[in-house]
Amino acid sequence: MWAGQLGDGRAMTLGEILNSNSERWExxxxxxxxxxxxxxxxxxxxxxxxxxxxxxxxxMHHLGIPTTRALSLVTTGNLVTRDMFYDGxxxxxxxxxxxxxxxxxxxFGSYQIHASRSDEDxxxxxxxxxxxxxxxFPHIQNMSKSDSLSFCTGDEDHSVVDLTSNxxxxxxxxxxxxxxxxxxxxxxxxxxxxxxxxxxMSILGLTIDYGPFGFLDAFDPKFTPxxxxxxxxxxxxxxxxxxxxWNIAQFTTTLQAAHLINEKEANYAMERYGTRFMDDYQVxxxxxxxxxxxxxxxxxxxxxxxxxxxVDYTNFFRTLSNVKADINIPDDELLVPxxxxxxxxxxxxxxxxxxxxxxxxHEVSTSGIPDDERKISxxxxxxxxxxxxxxCQTAIDAAEIGDFGEVRSLLKLVEHPYDEQPGMEKYAxxxxxxxxxxxxxxLSCSS
Numbered sequence: 001m002w003a004g005q006l007g008d009g010r011a012m013t014l015g016e017i018l019n020s021n022s023e024r025w026e027x028x029x030x031x032x033x034x035x036x037x038x039x040x041x042x043x044x045x046x047x048x049x050x051x052x053x054x055x056x057x058x059x060m061h062h063l064g065i066p067t068t069r070a071l072s073l074v075t076t077g078n079l080v081t082r083d084m085f086y087d088g089x090x091x092x093x094x095x096x097x098x099x100x101x102x103x104x105x106x107x108f109g110s111y112q113i114h115a116s117r118s119d120e121d122x123x124x125x126x127x128x129x130x131x132x133x134x135x136x137f138p139h140i141q142n143m144s145k146s147d148s149l150s151f152c153t154g155d156e157d158h159s160v161v162d163l164t165s166n167x168x169x170x171x172x173x174x175x176x177x178x179x180x181x182x183x184x185x186x187x188x189x190x191x192x193x194x195x196x197x198x199x200x201m202s203i204l205g206l207t208i209d210y211g212p213f214g215f216l217d218a219f220d221p222k223f224t225p226x227x228x229x230x231x232x233x234x235x236x237x238x239x240x241x242x243x244x245x246w247n248i249a250q251f252t253t254t255l256q257a258a259h260l261i262n263e264k265e266a267n268y269a270m271e272r273y274g275t276r277f278m279d280d281y282q283v284x285x286x287x288x289x290x291x292x293x294x295x296x297x298x299x300x301x302x303x304x305x306x307x308x309x310x311v312d313y314t315n316f317f318r319t320l321s322n323v324k325a326d327i328n329i330p331d332d333e334l335l336v337p338x339x340x341x342x343x344x345x346x347x348x349x350x351x352x353x354x355x356x357x358x359x360x361x362h363e364v365s366t367s368g369i370p371d372d373e374r375k376i377s378x379x380x381x382x383x384x385x386x387x388x389x390x391x392c393q394t395a396i397d398a399a400e401i402g403d404f405g406e407v408r409s410l411l412k413l414v415e416h417p418y419d420e421q422p423g424m425e426k427y428a429x430x431x432x433x434x435x436x437x438x439x440x441x442x443l444s445c446s447s
Contacts, residue, residue, distance in 0.1 A: 002112075002116065003197075003199075004116070005039075005113075006037070006109050006110065006112075006113045006199055007037070007109070007199050008038070008041055009034075009035050009036075009037030009038035009039060009041060009043060010030060010031055010032075010033075010034075010035065010038060010041065010042075010043040010044065010045065011028050011029070011030050011035070011105070012028060012029040012030075012032050012035055013026060013027070013028050013105070014027040014028065014029060014099075015027060023103065024103055024104075024135055024136075025101050025102070025103060026101065026102055026103065026104055026105055027071070027099060027100075027101055028099070028100050028101070028102075028105060029097055029098070029099055030045055030050070030053070030097065030098045030099075030100060031043070031044050031045025031046075031050060031076075031095065031096060031097045031098065032044075032097050042080070044076075044078075044080045044095055045080070045095065045096055045097065045098070046080050046082055046093040046094065046095060046096065047075060047093060047094040047095065047096040047396065047399055047400060048093060048396050048400070049211070050073055050096035050097070050098045051073065051096070051392065051395060051396050051399055051407060052210055052213070052392050052396070053070065053098050053100070053210040054070040054073040054098055054407075054411075055070075055387055055392060055395070055407065055410055055411060055414065056210045056213060056387050056392075057069055057070045057100065057207070057210060058070055058411060058414055058415070059386070059387040059414035059417070060191070060207050062414055062415050062416065062417055063189055063383060063386075063417055064185070065182070065185045065186070065189070065191070065207060066178075066182055066185075066204070066205055066206045066207060067206055067207040067208075068100050068101065068102040068105070068202075068206055068207070068208050069100065069101050069102065070098055070099075070100055070101075071099040071100060071101050072098070072099045073096060073097075073098050073099075073407075074096065074097050074099075075094055075095065075096050076094075076095035076096060076097060077095070078094075078095045079092040079093065079094065079095060080092065080093055080094070080095040081093075084439060084443075084444060085227065085438065085439070085444055086228070086444060093400070094399075094400055102202075102204070102206060102208070103136060103204060104132065104135070104136055104202075104203070104204055105202075105208070106128070106132055106202070106203045106204075107198065107199055107200065107201055107202055107203065107208065108198040108199075108201040108203065108247055108250060108251040108254070109197070109198045109199035109200075109201075110128065110203075111125050111128060111129070111251065111254045111255070111258075112198055112250065112251075112254050114128070114258075115254040115257045115258055122257065122258045122259075123258075125254065125255070125257075125258035125260065126258055126260060129168060129171065129255070129258075129260060132171070132203060133167060133168075133171055136203075136204060137171055137174065140167050140170050140171050140174065141167065143163075143164055143167070143170065161264055161265055161268045166260075166261065166265065168255060168260035168261050168265075169261050169265035169268070169269070172251065172252055172255055172261060172265070172266070172269045173265075173268065173269045173272050175203050175205070175248075175251070175269075176248045176269040176270065176272050176273040176276070177205075177272055177273065177276040178204065178205025179201065179205050179244050179247070179248060179273065180241075180244060180272075180273045180274070180276035180277035180280065181205065181276055181277075181280045182205045182206070182207065182244075183240050183241055183244045183277060184241075184276075184277050184280035184281040184284055185280070185284065186207075186240060187237075187240065187241070187281060187284070188281075188284040188285070188288060188381070189215065189314075189383060189386065190215050190216030190219075190237070190313040190314060190386070191207075191213065191214075191215055191216075192213060192214050192215070192216065192223055192224065192225055192235070192236065192237045192240065193207070193213055193235065193240065194211055194212040194213050194214065194224065194225045194226040194229065194235055194443075195209070195211050195212065195226060195229075195235060195445060196235050196240065196243045196244070196247065197247075198247055198250050198251070201244075201247045201251075211226075211443075211445050212225045212226040212227070212228075212229075212442070212443035212444060212445060213225055214389050214441065214442070214443075215313075215314070215386045215387060215388055215389070216237060216313040216314070217312055217313070217314075217388060217430065217431050217435075217441075218310035218311065218312060218313075219303070219306040219307050219310065219311050219312070219313045219316075220237070220307060220310070221236070221237055221238035221303075221307060222236045222237070222238060223236055223237045224236040224237070224442070225389065225441070225442050225443060226442065226443065226444070226445070227438065227442050227443065227444045228444055228445060241277055241281075244273065244277070245270060245273050245274065245277075248269060248270055248273050249266075249270060252265075252266035252269050252270065253266070282294045284381070285299050287377070287378070287381045288317050288378065288381055288382055289302070289317075289320065289360070289364075289378075290320075290321065290364055290367075290369075290374045290375075290377060290378040291363055291364060291367075292363070292364070292366055292367035292369075295363060298356075298359060298360060298363060301356055302356060302360075305349075305352055305353060305356055308349070308352075309342065309345050309349055309353075311341055311342065312341055312430055314382075314383060314384075314386050314428075315340070315341050315428065315430070316338075316341045317378070317382040318379065318382045318383070318384050318428075319337065319338055319340060319341045320338070320378065320382075321374065321375040321378035321379050321382065322337040322338075322375065323337045323338070323357070323360070323361065323364075324337070324361075324371050325361055325364045325365040325367075325369075325371055325374070326361065326365070327358075327361055327362055327365055329361070331354055331358070334354050334357045334358065334361075335350065335353060335354060335357065338353070338357075379418060380418055381418075382418075383417035383418055384417065384418060384419065384420060384421070384428055385413055385414065385416075385417045385421070385424070385427050385428055386417065387410065387414055388431060388435075389431075389435065389440055389441055389443075390431045390432065390434075390435030390440055390441075391410060391427060392410075393435070393439075393440045394406055395407045395409075395410050410427075413427055
């Protein structure tokens with residue numbers, strides 16, 4: 001459904017700067033007050049949501065996932081009224097402002113908004129595309145026919161798309177591939193964005209706009225951290241790859257409306273999205289399991305087992321690296337290295353896990369890689385620490401009474417998510433019972 005508007009009008013772009021490396025960075029304030037686009041809203045933000053964006057953008061960066069960054073977080077000293085659950089019970093919360101930075105905050109919606117208006121606005125789509133290509137995709141601006149970027153579309157007529165003859169086609173293909181790669185990385189660490197509309201899709205392939213996000217705790221493909229995403233769960237964890245493609249389809253439709261690309265070029269961009277996602281996802285999951293090669297059946301069976309037994313996503317993959325590639329281990333001892341993550345499973349489920357683990361050990365034993373080397377490799381892609389929602393909430397509760405010690409501790413923790421960090425083990429624990437209440441495990445867009 002087309003909303004007919006772009007965002008909620010509370011982001012202020014301060015300007016762009018060129019740093020010492022000649023990189024272009026845009027600075028934005030979020031929550032600093034009304035803008036010309038705030039409409040009926042106040043343009044403000046609360047401390048609760050600001051802490052979450054501040055911490056998670058930094059956590060994602062250190063996980064190696066493309067993201068906007070947080071430059072600073074300040075409280076305003078004012079109270080902001082918000083109805084967190086949209087249930088008619090607003091309350092006053094501390095106000096805050098985040099200064100965030102990215103090479104660009106342009107989104108798919110930045111182009112859609114112009115294409116949706118009168119014909120005279122269509123020209124702005126081209127102007128904005130030219131700007132983005134010139135400043136953020138200079139290799140496309142400078143490509144020539146000698147680059148020979150011609151591809152068969154895979155259609156029945158075996159038609160060819162020549163990306164060197166249309167810079168906008170080359171541009172949208174790269175955006176599609178960056179988006180696919182980004183979402184494959186999200187799936188790898190169990191990150192669920194929560195609001196994947198076209199206004200929250202970066203043309204640079206960055207994770208952008210941290211609202212009701214959440215990392216998987218117990219593995220549940222249908223997990224959504226967004227209360228307003230119920231009951232349809234459009235943006236749930238398992239749907240993210242398809243929703244990414246849907247967003248690319250909306251973006252290509254916009255560029256077609258502006259006569260920048262044709263239908264064949266649009267279809268090729270979507271084709272490239274699917275290919276790139278599967279390529280990157282397969283590489284990611286193969287590395288997470290330490291397998292010598294991609295094994296679809298083994299990975300699918302694992303995820304099925306994890307869903308049945310509600311196994312913690314992060315802790316399981318981190319612990320899996322402790323399994324020895326020894327095919328002579330007795331069946332009744334196979335699950336010992338995983339006892340901390342396979343909790344409360346009965347005889348039937350133990351048999352299912354034993355069967356999977358036997359096949360897994362056989363597979364990794366064929367690689368010939370020593371156990372200690374495989375563990376180092378697996379631990380480098382399977383984080384020990386993620387920014388679980390309950391950790392965020394603990395820091396928020398303290399910050400709201402003026403104690404930012406836990407915010408600083410979490411910021412330090414997420415800077416090294418793949419390291420053991422002795423003394424910090426409590427941050428890798430499973431969520432406590434209180435973490436499953438609304439407002440912690442699931443949130444609304446109200447901020």
